Amino acid sequence: MVVNAIPLFSRKRGAKLGLQVLVGLAVFLLANPAPAGVWRFAVIGDTRGDNTNTPSAPWVNTDVLAAQATAITNDQAELVLVTGDLIYGVASSNDTNLATQYAVWTNALAPVYAAGIPVYPVRGNHETYGDDTTGTAYLAAFSNSLPVNGPTDELGLTYSFTHKNAFFAALDQYRNAHQVNQDWLTNQLALNTKPHVFTFGHEPAVQMYHSDILAQNPAARDAFLNSLHAAGSRLYFCGHDHFYNHAIVSTTNGGTIRQVVVGSGGAPFYDWDGAYGADFGETNMAVKVRHIGFTNGYCLVTVSNLVVTLEWKGSANLTTWQTFDTYQYSLTNRSMQRVNDYDGDSKADPAIYEEAAGNWTVLFSSLNYTSGLQPVLGSTGWRPAPGDYDGDGKTDPAVMSKTGTWWIMLSGSAHTIAATNLSVTNAGPVCADYDGDGLTDPAYYRKASRTWGVLLSDSSYQAVTVTWGASNFIPLVADFDGDGKADPSLYDESSGEWRTLLSGSGYLDVSATFGGPGYEAVPADFDNDARTDLCIYNKTNGLWQALLSASGYAAASGAWGSAAYKPVPGDYDGDGRADPMVHAATLTNWMVMLSGSGYQGAEMFFGGTNDAAVKPLWRExxxxxxxxxxxxxxxxxxxxxxxxxxxxxxxxxxxxxxxxxxxxxxxxxxxxxxxxxxxxxxxxxxxxxxxxxxxxxxxxxxxxxxxxxxxxxxxxxxxxxxxxxxxxxxxxxxxxxxxxxxxxxxxxxxxxxxxxxxxxxxxxxxxxxxxxxxxxxxxxxxxxxxxxxxxxxxxxxxxxxxxxxxxxxxxxxxxxxxxxx
Structure with a gap:
């Protein structure tokens, strides 16, 4: 039921929040750093020889490839992507057969194979020389080591795989010339539950040197780039042109993606005039970030939870490798930003929990707010502790008992129940992603001893505990510095004092005063800058007051609720901003002001008088x-x-x-x-x-x-x-x-x-x-x-x-x- 719009969060200019340093560095998770959350992969391409022009290595540039293999192994890469043109191929009946050429290639890459590092290639145009379009010889060389989950007529050529927190799609572009199998890719992206998405093929999307590229089919190419942008992908790796080129490519759906050409693996060098899309009238479609020619090199990508760092490493002597280009980005942590999203549609879903019987009811926003989930999980003494524990983009119902036992219904595993025990009594859940890997970590706070305990998912659920707190404070779940990791935080209603350990600053202990008696802390990201905003709710008159981090902590306020209502903030309209929602169990009434609709008010009736709204706030x-x-x-x-x-x-x-x-x-x-x-x-x-x-x-x-x-x-x-x-x-x-x-x-x-x-x-x-x-x-x-x-x-x-x-x-x-x- 839509009600009259009420202008909430009118901005008060000039109000600032000053965070005061209290005690300098405070050790929390630093006691157990998260190296397990850091991993690397390498990208190489165009490693072929030049036939009779390179008589010592006509089919594969073994000198460059072997040197790269040694460097990649030393870099401790966990997998290698190959963007095509591994070999020269068969140009005439007098050429060496393809099986021999592939054997030369794999022998040159021996250090990688010996280290147990998997290799994932795609075909380039040279792999089709002397081979049919189905890639018979290519498949004979690689099919036993590659996933066979591609389209029916591209098995072993187009495929996908996952590694830790990343999804990879290898895209053949020669079964159907100059295009990818978009239907298959769209389905794969829809099924993906990993935060990182990496794709690779042979042909660039935007022209530099060659014109036989994906731009030959511009509509299909645009659909391909749009699908990557929509899936949150930032990088597309390719080759074909024999140099390194890093460009920002515009998509027709209003986004951008980085095209990274890694054609520097040993094939004869090409020059470039600096123009993009010259043969296709697309000179404005790409912007150069870095171009490096006449130097052999490869890409090394480091994934540190939600942060990705791209390096291109080149060498003049094939012994010493130097980083010539670097690019870094960080993904928004879905498990921190999308709270109570049980159906994975990027909108918070109203959920209630009747503790006496352990009854949950969740209304799926994707089903027009009809009941989508009604598990029985918990009972008296079990507090709700929902979160995305399996990283599938959906909130999992979970509960924690006062004796430290957790039951988690994993949505990615048909809601099967996983159980663990944290061996603690009289503690409550403060579940969040403390290590930044996109998974909610089981965590508790025990007020009596002021103890925080976390099972870090990126370290095989290693237990970390620390004593930090003070009398009268309640714990909060927040990411105040926007680094994708939960910052352990506290609020004291009697004084209005907030304290937090900022994970992005070495867990520096800082404080602020905002609120006081009668004001409940309701931190959330109200301005969509991936940082939690300080917000308080007056438990008597329903006044919300927030300090918006994206605006220099300018104050915003508005009334929504009353003494009968409790705050349940969340992003209910999917615009990335938390919406003020309130729930009155005695009235079975929910009221929300949707930020995406100018804070228009809406209400519905849902639940019973004994039901509590499930929310990411401390619960007694x-x-x-x-x-x-x-x-x-x-x-x-x-x-x-x-x-x-x-x-x-x-x-x-x-x-x-x-x-x-x-x-x-x-x-x-x-x-x-x-x-x-x-x-x-x-x-x-x-x-x-x-x-x-x-x-x-x-x-x-x-x-x-x-x-x-x-x-x-x-x-x-x-x-x-x-x-x-x-x-x-x-x-x-x-x-x-x-x-x-x-x-x-x-x-x-x-x-x-x-x-x-x-x-x-x-x-x-x-x-x-x-x-x-x-x-x-x-x-x-x-x-x-x-x-x-x-x-x-x-x-x-x-x-x-x-x-x-x-x-x-x-x-x-x-x-x-x-x-x-």
Whole structure:
């Protein structure tokens, strides 16, 4: 349902954010650098001889090829691409047969083969000399070592393969002259899940020396280049012209791609007049970056996660190789930028999680927001931890338990479940791509010990842990410096302080102040510059405020939401910018302002009142047991029971001010004293397994006149039993009672006042917190009439239960902020 557009994020000029250096270099992942994320491949081409003009090496320039093979092996390349014209070919019946020529070629490349480095060639025009168009002799030489996944009539000639985080397509251009098999390539690119795309063939797309190139079929050539640009490819390697040339080629769909001619492998050198596309009227289609002639050389490409560095290395003596051209680019990290994209269409999908049953529901934007995924994954105590763990461009549903177990449904493997354990307790997920390889890394933060732990996917999931944090801070997932790696970050709502370790600056610890009490941190990339922007959300009035990194951290703000709504930022329209989305579980309502439509508002109804929106923000998780008598039960409230008792009120308040799952278990037993309470205490723990116990009991003991020591012993026994199980306890002072026309409770009131100091003694001895319920109620002027249920005279009324709730809220949130539960 489209609603009226609301102008969000009106820019405030001149507002700047200054990041203040705190402590210099902070070691995080630097303790375990990521060499496993760095690998190399080489590109060679036009290694042929010149027939009778080079009598010592008529078919293959073995001197150059052997020297390149040694250099490439020394460079520790993991594979070699060959852009055609390996051999001279058969020009007449007197020439050496093709099998012999290919044997000469492979022998010259012996250092590469001996090192176990795979070689991936394509045919050049010289491979067709004396061979038929199906490449019988060529296939006899190479088919056993090449993938056979190409088009039916190009098996072994056109093919694709993957290596680590890259996809390669080898494109034959002679089965069908001067063109690639576009239908096959389009399908391959659509199926690809790797971030890097490299293609190679023999013929250039834009003319330099030769005219028998892909430009002979301009429409097909343009479709080819457009498909590469659309797939995010940056480099097309080719040969044919016997020099090195690096050009920026324009595509008809508004993009560019780098054409890299690597024809410098030993074939006779060609000159070039510097004009592109002269025979085709395409002089403006390419711009020269670097041209190097009359020098033998090869390309070495280094892939460091999402960063690619291209070098052309040349040599005058075939012994010493020097880098003459360098080009580097970095891909946007899809796993950091595309959050909650379960269908891989580059749009965030609304998703909900019902923790009690582990039910997920995801609405696929590609299916017009109908249900596309409904797994059952998790249960109480399991927090959602979605991410792209397999690198297929789709978010995988995942959960983490409080005992450190992860379950991940891998979308690239038909949503089969992978499991791992990080051997940690009372921690929450902070999953993100910390090593920049395009895969989400399982990661946690434990507030109690301020410990970060990450399994680095690019290092065979090597575990890295570091202690970094401070009291009251919650962890954030962000890439503030835009290097494609998550920066460990923190936010303290009480002060508005942000802290982050900038991965691109050696994990430098920096800070900024933005926000404060009542403002939730909602970092996201709102301006599409691949850097996370600081953003806060006012939990009362729905005001969003962001500092936009692309504009010098200029401030932008707008209201969208209210106290009933929680922020769920994401790129819901696929324009690369995060959109302000809010969700109200109580209303089952979602509202979004789409940046791609001028921040036009839209809403829909989806989910249930017990469902939480899945989002990449820190999520608390607390199941607490409220144990006591009829005051815990809710006697004297408007419902005279749990629906309006303090445990439910506390649950609702926690849900209002914290993101996460909160469940109150009310085990108030009317009429019970502490002896009876202890009798059922163990069984209650066995059946509820809470994270926290709120203990408030003793009112009836003082009505019955039970001895103080007996009451204290019973309370101590309950506390020690819980602590022995590792369950924290907050103990409350016993609420006051009154005397009125209905009841005379003066003796009971005096006993309660006299006994309550013992509550503090119990708390001190066991080092637990106190909820000062008695003090909170009696501190309100006129509390006897305004906060107490008059007929019973020993129960609060609704207003009184709100005071009880708040007396518990403070110590509960102190424990939440310190990570005790």
């Amino acid at each position: 998780d607390l199941v607490f047991l409220a144990f006591g008598d009829s005051i815990t039960y809710g006697g004297g409230s408007s419902n005279d029971g749990p629906a309006t008792g303090y445990p439910k009120l506390l649950e609702d308040k926690l849900k209002q001010y914290f993101d996460g799952y909160f469940l109150s278990i009310n085990r108030g037993n009317p009429g019970e004293d502490t002896y009876d309470g202890f009798e059922r205490f163990v069984e209650t723990l066995d059946t509820t397994d809470p994270d926290l116990i709120l203990l408030m009991e003793g009112t009836n003991d003082h009505f019955y006149g039970n001895p103080f020591d007996e009451i204290e012993e019973n309370l101590r026994n309950m506390v020690s039993t819980a602590l022995a199980r590792g369950i924290p306890v907050i103990i409350a002072t016993i609420p006051p009672v009154i005397s009125n026309n209905y009841r005379d409770r003066s003796e009971q009131a005096a006993r309660i006042a006299a006994f309550n100091p013992r509550i503090y003694s119990i708390a001190s001895d066991f080092n637990i917190r106190v909820a000062p319920v008695y003090e909170a109620i009696t501190a309100v002027p006129g509390w006897e009439s305004s906060l107490m249920d008059q007929p019973s005279a020993n129960h609060p009324n609704d207003a009184g239960y709100a005071v009880v709730r708040d007396a518990f809220y403070a110590p509960v949130t102190t424990g939440l902020n310190s990570g005790e539960y």
